[in-house]
Amino acid sequence: MRIVIKIGTSTLAHKSGLLNIRRVEGLVKAMSDLKNAGNEIILVSSGAIGMGAGKLSLADKPSDIPTKQAAAAVGQCELMYTYDKLFSEYNHTVAQILITGEDIEHSARRSNFENTVRRLLELGALPIINENDSIATDEIVIGDNDTLGAIAATAVNADLLILLSDIDGLYTADPHKDKNAVLLECVDEITPEIEGMTGGAGSRFGTGGMATKIKAAKIAVNAGIDMIIANGKDPAVLYEILEGKNVGTRFTARKDDIK
Numbered sequence: 001m002r003i004v005i006k007i008g009t010s011t012l013a014h015k016s017g018l019l020n021i022r023r024v025e026g027l028v029k030a031m032s033d034l035k036n037a038g039n040e041i042i043l044v045s046s047g048a049i050g051m052g053a054g055k056l057s058l059a060d061k062p063s064d065i066p067t068k069q070a071a072a073a074v075g076q077c078e079l080m081y082t083y084d085k086l087f088s089e090y091n092h093t094v095a096q097i098l099i100t101g102e103d104i105e106h107s108a109r110r111s112n113f114e115n116t117v118r119r120l121l122e123l124g125a126l127p128i129i130n131e132n133d134s135i136a137t138d139e140i141v142i143g144d145n146d147t148l149g150a151i152a153a154t155a156v157n158a159d160l161l162i163l164l165s166d167i168d169g170l171y172t173a174d175p176h177k178d179k180n181a182v183l184l185e186c187v188d189e190i191t192p193e194i195e196g197m198t199g200g201a202g203s204r205f206g207t208g209g210m211a212t213k214i215k216a217a218k219i220a221v222n223a224g225i226d227m228i229i230a231n232g233k234d235p236a237v238l239y240e241i242l243e244g245k246n247v248g249t250r251f252t253a254r255k256d257d258i259k
């Protein structure tokens with residue numbers, strides 16, 4: 001299987017913004033194992049701004065663009081250093097690809113991106129993608145990595161997109177506020193009712209929240225790709241998904257689309 005795994009900032013980092021070492025080590029181990037089992041893995045990793053903010057000892061997620069971009073520049077380095085070190089322990093080679101909205105809209109640049117990812121996979125490397133936050137401005141921003149994950153999954157014709165987050169999946173209501181909220185195991189159609197279940201924004205350092213995950217689901221299922229939202233707190237969730245167990249919320253691909 002060709003799998004795009006998106007890991008959100010809330011999964012990668014503690015509330016301080018600093019790296020959750022145990023969590024990231026577990027996720028890298030699981031992804032390495034899935035790759036050893038013959039799957040192709042493409043990682044879309046957030047965390048650049050959050051980790052940069054942590055490393056620069058900023059009190060909170062930066063709100064002004066220059067500080068965000070500076071934090072991303074610091075954090076992206078730290079992220080790739082960490083992934084390179086950890087994946088190397090399992091003999092996997094990582095590759096960094098940073099893109100902006102312009103690279104997606106511009107067809108020649110988009111096909112350069114697609115070709116590079118495909119070639120990296122042929123060469124056995126593990127592409128790690130993030131938005132080029134230090135360059136992206138309002139006009140050219142993709143804005144969140146859930147959407148970026150769906151764009152990447154579509155570009156490489158993935159079999160599955162997994163969004164790992166700090167929530168178990170899509171609930172009928174906000175589970176932090178409503179004790180009657182029920183986790184939806186499967187969504188076959190993204191109806192206006194489903195879109196109404198998106199709740200508020202994301203975590204302290206992250207960007208997304210449920211709204212961007214539904215947006216990503218629409219892109220993925222329309223391209224014929226199943227998408228799963230699952231809780232990344234336990235890396236074993238990746239094995240469970242590949243074993244076909246029911247975890248999180250699965251959005252099933254539109255069957256009328258030919259991949």
Ligand code: GLU
Binds near residue numbers: 046049050072131145
């Ligand atoms: N690209 C952002 C970062 O690395 C994350 C965007 C998001 O949280 O979705 O910090």
